[in-house]
Amino acid sequence: MLEVRGLSFSYGDFSIEGATLEVKEGEVVTLLGPNGSGKTTILKAIYGLLKPKERCVFIDGRDFHGLPIRERAKLAGYVPQSHTPPFPYTVLDVVVTGLASQLGPFESPRKEHYEKALEKLGLLGLERLKDKPYTQLSGGQMQLVLIARALVQEPRVLLLDEPTAHLDFKNQVKVLGIVKRLAREEGISAIMTLHDPNLASLYSDRIALVKDGKIRAAGRPHEVLREEMLRDVYGVPVCVLEFDGFRLILPRTEVIQ
Numbered sequence: 720m721l722e723v724r725g726l727s728f729s730y731g732d733f734s735i736e737g738a739t740l741e742v743k744e745g746e747v748v749t750l751l752g753p754n755g756s757g758k759t760t761i762l763k764a765i766y767g768l769l770k771p772k773e774r775c776v777f778i779d780g781r782d783f784h785g786l787p788i789r790e791r792a793k794l795a796g797y798v799p800q801s802h803t804p805p806f807p808y809t810v811l812d813v814v815v816t817g818l819a820s821q822l823g824p825f826e827s828p829r830k831e832h833y834e835k836a837l838e839k840l841g842l843l844g845l846e847r848l849k850d851k852p853y854t855q856l857s858g859g860q861m862q863l864v865l866i867a868r869a870l871v872q873e874p875r876v877l878l879l880d881e882p883t884a885h886l887d888f889k890n891q892v893k894v895l896g897i898v899k900r901l902a903r904e905e906g907i908s909a910i911m912t913l914h915d916p917n918l919a920s921l922y923s924d925r926i927a928l929v930k931d932g933k934i935r936a937a938g939r940p941h942e943v944l945r946e947e948m949l950r951d952v953y954g955v956p957v958c959v960l961e962f963d964g965f966r967l968i969l970p971r972t973e974v975i976q
């Protein structure tokens with residue numbers, strides 16, 4: 720469905736080199752790696768917020784970055800880590816801003832746009848918050864509203880930048896559960912960046928391990944989350960335990976032995 724073929728990008732002193740990735744319909748793919756390894760840069764370059772050196776992103780075989788903005792918005796939705804609206808918007812208004820690319824420059828959202836926004840809030844169980852100022856929400860609620868804002872365009876693929884950043888355990892589980900449910904039930908593919916190898920293992924169909932701007936390994940969680948691979952990428956010894964088909968990744972340090 721989405722193919723990234725040899726994505727390269729440079730900030731000057733930091734480069735992404737030849738990142739190649741495939742996301743199938745209804746699949747959740749996670750970019751996992753240490754701070755500064757290039758996960759967000761790869762995600763932004765896939766979406767087109769950063770311009771890769773060459774055209775390299777294809778959705779259903781079509782050159783994604785070559786499409787008009789309106790069409791791109793129908794194919795892919797981006798969920799940033801956080802968002803500060805310029806006005807004290809209500810939750811419903813924030814979700815409706817997801818339709819900006821579908822409206823003309825002086826066109827206001829209409830009834831059908833608000834109805835669509837309400838539908839997406841409903842899908843995420845957020846209808847009761849619709850009139851609440853966005854800035855008064857908790858971190859977890861904000862993250863879900865940003866997902867609703869991306870969903871209102873009805874994209875085929877969601878790109879989520881650290882969707883669990885700043886969230887407590889319950890909200891991490893909730894947000895990632897929703898990403899997985901959208902993939903399973905609605906066929907929406909997802910690419911996200913995460914920091915926690917255990918959450919990545921639980922919620923991803925496939926994982927790409929990123930280090931120094933390169934994808935070092937990609938595959939199913941059990942293929943990628945191996946002790947020697949994680950030690951190489953993170954520079955800390957780890958222990959991978961398996962039980963009941965689940966994998967538990969623990970740091971192997973003197974402090975906890």
Ligand SMILES: Nc1ncnc2c1ncn2[C@@H]1O[C@H](COP(=O)(O)OP(=O)(O)OP(=O)(O)O)[C@@H](O)[C@H]1O
Nearest residue numbers: 730733752753754755756757758759760761912914
């Ligand atoms: N706007 C920018 N200008 C120059 N360099 C940047 C810019 N944004 C990021 N970088 C650099 O690019 C590298 C990769 O950053 P990136 O944010 O992609 O990493 P990351 O893996 O997402 O990190 P983290 O897990 O800490 O969010 C870092 O060295 C960072 O300093």
